[in-house]
Amino acid sequence: MLPRPLAHTNPEDPSWPLDDLPRPSEYGVQLSRVAAGAIRLESARRDISQEDLAELLGRSRSAISQRFTGKVAWSLDDLGAIAAAFGCPVDDLLDDGSQRGRR
Incomplete structure (x- = not known):
């Protein structure tokens, strides 16, 4: 079954536009x-410092x-x-480990 369109036509309607899917807050961890x-x-595994990542991304060490710490989202x-620098797929960086062994 395809989900309903994302666009809300009635701003007073409190329903989630994708009622068959969990709300983002229901995933638990951001x-x-x-x-x-x-x-x-x-x-840490690769011995890459915050300074190294800052240089790679063109950001300050403070920004990294x-x-x-999760104060600012990547x-x-x-x-x-x-992911390219680590040689891994991006989804490895979004895996909290809760689904390991379930695939």
Whole structure:
């Protein structure tokens, strides 16, 4: 079954436009926090410092620190560049481990 169109025609209607799918808040952990944890873990495994990532992404070390702590979300472009540098698919950086062994 295809989901209903995304556009809400009635702003007073409180229903979720994709009623058959879970709301983002029902996933539990924010993807930005999952990505921050995965990037911290993979950086440590590969001995890549915040300074190294800052240079790779053209950002300050402070900006990378804010992303490591989850205060600021990683951009999709950042995730792509990091995945390429780590030699892994982007979805590895969005995996909180809860689905491992279920595939």
